[in-house]
Amino acid sequence: MISPFDSFEAKGKRQILIKTLREKGIDRDEVLEAMNRVPRHSFMDNAFLHHAYQDKAFPIGAGQTISQPYTVAFQTMLLEVTRRSKVLEIGTGSGYQAAILAEMGARVYTIERQRELFLKAQSLLGSMGYNIHFFFGDGYEGKPHYGPYDAILVTAAAPEIPSALLEQLKTGGRLVVPVGKHDSQEMLRVVRKSEDNYETTRHGYFAFVPMLKGTVNGK
Numbered sequence: 001m002i003s004p005f006d007s008f009e010a011k012g013k014r015q016i017l018i019k020t021l022r023e024k025g026i027d028r029d030e031v032l033e034a035m036n037r038v039p040r041h042s043f044m045d046n047a048f049l050h051h052a053y054q055d056k057a058f059p060i061g062a063g064q065t066i067s068q069p070y071t072v073a074f075q076t077m078l079l080e081v082t083r084r085s086k087v088l089e090i091g092t093g094s095g096y097q098a099a100i101l102a103e104m105g106a107r108v109y110t111i112e113r114q115r116e117l118f119l120k121a122q123s124l125l126g127s128m129g130y131n132i133h134f135f136f137g138d139g140y141e142g143k144p145h146y147g148p149y150d151a152i153l154v155t156a157a158a159p160e161i162p163s164a165l166l167e168q169l170k171t172g173g174r175l176v177v178p179v180g181k182h183d184s185q186e187m188l189r190v191v192r193k194s195e196d197n198y199e200t201t202r203h204g205y206f207a208f209v210p211m212l213k214g215t216v217n218g219k
């Protein structure tokens with residue numbers, strides 16, 4: 001059965017996108033399968049079907065973007081999510097990345113600092129049937145109340161690794177965060193080896209919108 005959010009045309013375009021992602025080096029089947037199930041066009045204004053299945057970032061309103069599919073796939077691979085993993089996402093945006101994590105069976109907690117986007121994503125993903133915990137707030141603080149987490153994902157460019165997030169990782173937990181200045185950031189993966197020992201690896205350069213402090217109440 002096809003969901004009311006999807007269409008045969010979109011499914012066809014999505015399969016081509018998945019093939020492109022595989023060619024670009026995304027080799028984790030569970031990531032590609034989750035991306036093949038989520039109708040990305042439903043997360044974009046006016047359902048831009050043509051744009052939705054190109055491997056490009058796209059504006060979602062409030063000066064923000066839905067990340068490029070390759071970036072979503074790459075960050076998701078680095079997180080090593082398994083079923084029942086408890087995952088915290090900073091930067092809900094459109095909610096697309098949160099949906100991918102939920103499709104993989106993770107328990108998802110996601111924070112957005114712009115009220116307009118928080119409300120929109122919460123309502124859309126609710127209507128799509130996802131069981132995700134949405135929070136309006138400043139991701140620099142994380143969400144200690146629901147932690148610690150198996151994985152934490154930052155989908156905005158952080159000037160440095162946010163220390164509160166390191167503290168909210170389980171032992172063995174992974175933090176994936178793009179760190180750097182506005183035009184280019186290095187993707188870092190930090191693994192909490194023990195209570196006070198963290199190991200950082202580097203995974204190439206990306207361009208994200210900035211991670212900003214505080215919240216915006218907007219409309």
Ligand code: SAH
Nearest residue numbers: 066091093094096097112113139155211212
């Ligand atoms: N994961 C998103 C990508 C969103 S772009 C998606 O799948 O569509 C990054 C988002 O991070 C923006 O919506 C921006 O408002 C948000 N953001 C930036 N700084 C933040 C912070 N300190 N706390 C929470 N969200 C933040």
